[in-house]
Amino acid sequence: EVQLVQSGAEVKEPGESLKISCEGSGYDFTSYWIGWVRHMPGKGLEWMGTIYPGDSDTRYSPSFEGQVIISADKSTNTAYLQWRSLKASDTALYYCARRADSFEFFHYWGQGTLVTVSS
């Protein structure tokens, strides 16, 4: 069974750094792109970027390039989303999702990680 399990909720202050994770199981982690999607309170879904764990090829949405870092560790079947300096506007629910084989829609989703940034 394909599963994506994300790390737990985080509460941070503005300016702090953060790295959240998404562990895949039940499939060949290196062979499927993993995407990150932001869901801000009361808003729609936003694609942030996607990584291919096999070779760490990464594509970013222009809206998020330079704002976050997406990485993956194929030795632990884990993808990461990282901020160097959080802002209050980063408060949101973040999902990882496994892309379909050859197309950029998402078959499987993690349970989401709530990130709250507040002073």
Next chain:
Amino acid sequence: DIQMTQSPSTLSASVGDRVTITCRASRYISTWLAWYQQKPGKAPKLLIYKASSLETGVPSRFSGSGSGTEFTLIISSLQPDDFATYYCQQYNSNPLTFGGGTKVEIK
């Protein structure tokens, strides 16, 4: 970027109703469109891909149609489990973009 516009943003309906949700793309996207269902506190769930292909395990009361710039999601007979928010997503080109969502509420 390709903008995806869904309508309506909220829809009130009763069990058994036929429900239609529309998604319009700002540019031609062929049939590179997916639909997701999201319930409060849960991750989105894939319903339909390539505009009209039903994901495995999704009830047949869900159907999708359209191509180019106009797409629809139809629920033929609304069930209690279907009250949720629905999103379309284009995957014709990066950046991938989602519609603003349609919340289906109990009338």
